Amino acid sequence: MRKTLLTLLISAALASGCTQGVETPALLPLPSQVSPHASTYTLRDGYGIDCQDAELNFIADYTSRMIHDLTGVSSSPDGKAGVRLTLTTDSLPTEGYRLRIGRKGIDIEAASPAGIFYGVQTLRQLLPQQEASSCTLHGIDIQDSPRFGWRGLHLDVSRHFFTVDEIKRFIDVMAMYKFNRFHWHLTDDQGWRIEIVKYPELTRIGSVRARTLIGKDPGGEYDETCRYDETPHGGFYTQDEIRDVVEYAARRFITVIPEIEFPGHAVAALASYPWLSCTGEQYEVRQTWDIDDRVFCIGRDSTFRFIEGVLEEVVALFPSAYIHIGGDECPTDRWERCPRCRERMRAEGLSRPRQLQGYATTRIERFLRSHGRRLIGWDEILDSGVSQTAVVMSWRGTEGGIRAARRGNEVVMAPTTHCYFDYYQTADTAGEPLAWGGCLPLDKVYALNPCEGLDSVQRASVLGVQANLWTEYIPDFAQAQYMLLPRLGALAEVGWAPDRKDYAEFLPRLRRLTRLYDACGYVYAPHPLAD
Numbered sequence: 001m002r003k004t005l006l007t008l009l010i011s012a013a014l015a016s017g018c019t020q021g022v023e024t025p026a027l028l029p030l031p032s033q034v035s036p037h038a039s040t041y042t043l044r045d046g047y048g049i050d051c052q053d054a055e056l057n058f059i060a061d062y063t064s065r066m067i068h069d070l071t072g073v074s075s076s077p078d079g080k081a082g083v084r085l086t087l088t089t090d091s092l093p094t095e096g097y098r099l100r101i102g103r104k105g106i107d108i109e110a111a112s113p114a115g116i117f118y119g120v121q122t123l124r125q126l127l128p129q130q131e132a133s134s135c136t137l138h139g140i141d142i143q144d145s146p147r148f149g150w151r152g153l154h155l156d157v158s159r160h161f162f163t164v165d166e167i168k169r170f171i172d173v174m175a176m177y178k179f180n181r182f183h184w185h186l187t188d189d190q191g192w193r194i195e196i197v198k199y200p201e202l203t204r205i206g207s208v209r210a211r212t213l214i215g216k217d218p219g220g221e222y223d224e225t226c227r228y229d230e231t232p233h234g235g236f237y238t239q240d241e242i243r244d245v246v247e248y249a250a251r252r253f254i255t256v257i258p259e260i261e262f263p264g265h266a267v268a269a270l271a272s273y274p275w276l277s278c279t280g281e282q283y284e285v286r287q288t289w290d291i292d293d294r295v296f297c298i299g300r301d302s303t304f305r306f307i308e309g310v311l312e313e314v315v316a317l318f319p320s321a322y323i324h325i326g327g328d329e330c331p332t333d334r335w336e337r338c339p340r341c342r343e344r345m346r347a348e349g350l351s352r353p354r355q356l357q358g359y360a361t362t363r364i365e366r367f368l369r370s371h372g373r374r375l376i377g378w379d380e381i382l383d384s385g386v387s388q389t390a391v392v393m394s395w396r397g398t399e400g401g402i403r404a405a406r407r408g409n410e411v412v413m414a415p416t417t418h419c420y421f422d423y424y425q426t427a428d429t430a431g432e433p434l435a436w437g438g439c440l441p442l443d444k445v446y447a448l449n450p451c452e453g454l455d456s457v458q459r460a461s462v463l464g465v466q467a468n469l470w471t472e473y474i475p476d477f478a479q480a481q482y483m484l485l486p487r488l489g490a491l492a493e494v495g496w497a498p499d500r501k502d503y504a505e506f507l508p509r510l511r512r513l514t515r516l517y518d519a520c521g522y523v524y525a526p527h528p529l530a531d
């Protein structure tokens with residue numbers, strides 16, 4: 001009883017932002033240590049940003065713009081230092097930082113530029129919003145570092161295309177919450193979105209579908225009651241645009257992980273090059289959603305020459321150590337009927353068609369390793385035999401991830417139960433935009449424990465967490481933001497903060513920080529924030 005009362009009092013104090021007479025600011029994700037104190041510092045027009053390392057110059061520019069956009073206060077190149085950014089050799093963790101605001105100014109120290117950048121993001125949450133020539137900040141000491149090294153967000157640009165500008169705004173949203181992995185789902189049945197110089201038909205043909213199903217997909221049964229918008233939908237990124245996005249993300253300490261789906265979700269590729277399928281038929285880029293049994297033929301060597309040609313260009317564009325090859329939802333029906341696939345099974349001594357996927361994944365993994373990269377795939381890659389060096393992304397619950405961690409594979413947890421932001425955010429779906437289905441409210445995202453069911457050794461295999469945004473029912477960027485926010489705030493805390501789970505304390509903090517959504521003009525769902 002006493003404990004409950006104490007918890008209530010602490011929650012109430014934090015909600016009002018006041019402990020022991022000193023204001024506790026709302027910060028999200030919650031830093032490891034926060035000590036507000038009574039001093040203040042006033043940042044005035046003409047202040048300087050001091051950074052000893054040239055490596056930090058672009059962060060200084062970013063910081064100056066950020067401070068100006070929020071507060072109206074302008075820096076000057078030769079002004080007296082109000083903000084100091086310093087790389088230290090102290091024993092701070094790689095992405096960790098220290099932020100101090102005191103009488104003499106604002107100090108951010110870290111062992112890496114990434115840490116400095118995260119300190120700057122924390123500072124952003126401490127700045128008042130105004131239009132003035134000076135702003136006063138409360139004294140505070142913060143020491144902070146993330147729980148997980150993989151704090152990911154995925155975006156499907158195949159089902160609906162998003163422009164480079166929108167992708168950059170998406171990356172900005174990630175940066176605000178200290179995410180560091182952008183999983184870019186670039187190919188699927190409904191559109192191929194990355195220019196591959198060696199295979200131009202992929203974008204000439206594969207990037208456009210003639211029309212799109214209207215409303216909810218009936219799940220395989222497409223009869224005369226289905227309606228289509230009769231409007232072509234297309235778009236792709238040139239290699240220059242890809243390089244531009246990779247660079248933009250890198251400047252926010254976000255690694256872009258490209259996904260090239262293989263061997264399933266392949267219809268756009270097969271429509272571009274019919275010789276990639278088992279039958280060689282001419283298909284159209286898919287106009288409906290759901291799972292498709294038209295997948296890459298595993299019997300043909302030309303399939304492997306093709307995918308390796310694609311991946312060669314992909315690894316040249318993306319410096320990421322990890323390359324995602326999909327691997328989800330790949331029916332084996334076509335392989336069972338295909339003489340070449342059957343011959344491959346015989347030659348490789350495989351008894352089940354599903355093992356063809358294991359054969360293909362292992363072959364691609366070898367290829368990626370020869371280019372110094374790691375393969376990452378959806379948890380289905382576990383079902384057909386995969387090496388221990390492959391990374392498993394667990395989406396069908398956390399079971400796949402648990403299985404993978406137990407056998408020693410590295411794992412990213414992205415279960416539908418807590419991380420599928422294409423699901424409704426409320427049980428009352430009236431008035432909500434059409435969504436995939438399911439119900440994933442804010443508190444459920446917050447409740448994810450990515451290490452549940454694992455012992456301390458296995459826990460070390462969990463690289464981190466990720467939210468996925470599939471866009472079958474998300475036709476534009478405003479709706480994408482609506483599905484992301486505020487839920488991304490809850491996942492940010494799961495991925496960054498130590499394992500403390502007090503939703504009652506989290507919610508008011510999240511609410512207070514929606515002022516940043518407003519300042520940036522982001523669209524967000526208001527109802528999860530209401531009482």
Ligand code: TNX
Pocket residue numbers: 328329378395420422436470471472
């Ligand atoms: C399953 S998650 C898929 C996607 C769909 C999504 C809809 C995964 C690896 N595959 O192709 O878009 O469900 O929630």
